[in-house]
């Protein structure tokens with residue numbers, strides 16, 4: 001059985017073409033997803049229904065034959081497992097209830113994998129259907145990103161790029177924030193281990209809100225918790241490759257690559273090509289086509305794919321977007337990219 005291309009890239013191999021998958025590849029731009037989703041109005045219940053979540057995971061695989069499937073779930077399942085209420089307002093995104101005490105969450109952290117074993121069942125169902133040459137990715141939100149949603153709860157600043165409430169807490173109530181991050185490290189490590197046991201071959205850590213941090217906070221809110229999470233996951237028996245995604249870390253991406261013991265670093269849309277090349281000298285990279293260009297299509301899309309291939313195709317690289325696919329992306333544009341790369 002040949003090793004999936006995604007895993008070969010994460011082992012540091014330069015391949016004749018990069019493996020390709022897209023963040024949020026399951027989702028509303030697919031008519032079959034919208035149809036399935038309509039059957040389960042509650043998004044969290046949908047994520048925790050293994051049959052439905054496995055179907056959503058497999059839909060883009062059937063249609064496009066991506067090199068990897070990412071389990072259909074959400075980073076906000078963890079707050080639920082720790083006893084914080086989470087729900088989605090239609091058209092508005094996530095809402096979270098009052099933050100439970102750090103102690104009560106700490107008491108639940110080691111059970112997080114068990115509490116979310118529905119996600120493990122999804123992974124097992126998908127693995128049974130997926131061809132061996134396609135990799136299966138599990139994931140979790142990074143501690144800081146999950147904490148921004150948990151702390152923001154009632155402030156409703158979500159969607160505003162600065163994560164103002166959460167970052168202000170880091171200055172005014174550091175004991176709450178750093179206590180919460182430690183609980184999230186523990187819970188997430190157990191959650192990742194459960195996903196590996198259920199069939200995940202690669203695990204991705206989504207730090208969607210690494211942007212806008214001064215470097216001392218980048219160190220304490222992003223880098224240190226990632227280091228702790230990786231160490232704790234390894235201690236619990238996680239052996240599969242990890243991809244870290246410090247989105248918006250800009251000039252700090254190289255430092256992240258050097259100091260965090262993940263096997264791959266996912267870069268965001270704004271990462272310059274030469275910075276990507278420098279990170280690539282340290283470890284395999286993933287990224288970073290602009291989701292807006294995927295939506296726009298046309299010659300500009302082909303040209304940028306060619307540019308990325310030229311700049312990053314000489315080293316270990318996983319082709320992906322710089323952030324999640326948008327709900328109104330034409331399917332033909334996804335196919336155009338796959339053809340251009342030689343993946344379809």
Ligand code: CP3
Pocket residue numbers: 022023024025026027028037043070071072073074075076092093094139206208323324
């Ligand atoms: O990539 C995939 O196909 C796997 C599934 C996946 C989802 N969310 C499904 C989802 C993954 C990997 C995520 C991660 C996630 N969730 C992140 C990190 C990645 C990123 O985009 O930065 C974050 C920040 C979240 C939290 C979240 N979930 C938000 C802010 C929203 C609302 C925004 C929106 O697009 O509506 C969600 C909902 C969500 N998660 C949807 C999907 C397909 C859309 C909900 C729907 O179908 O109604």
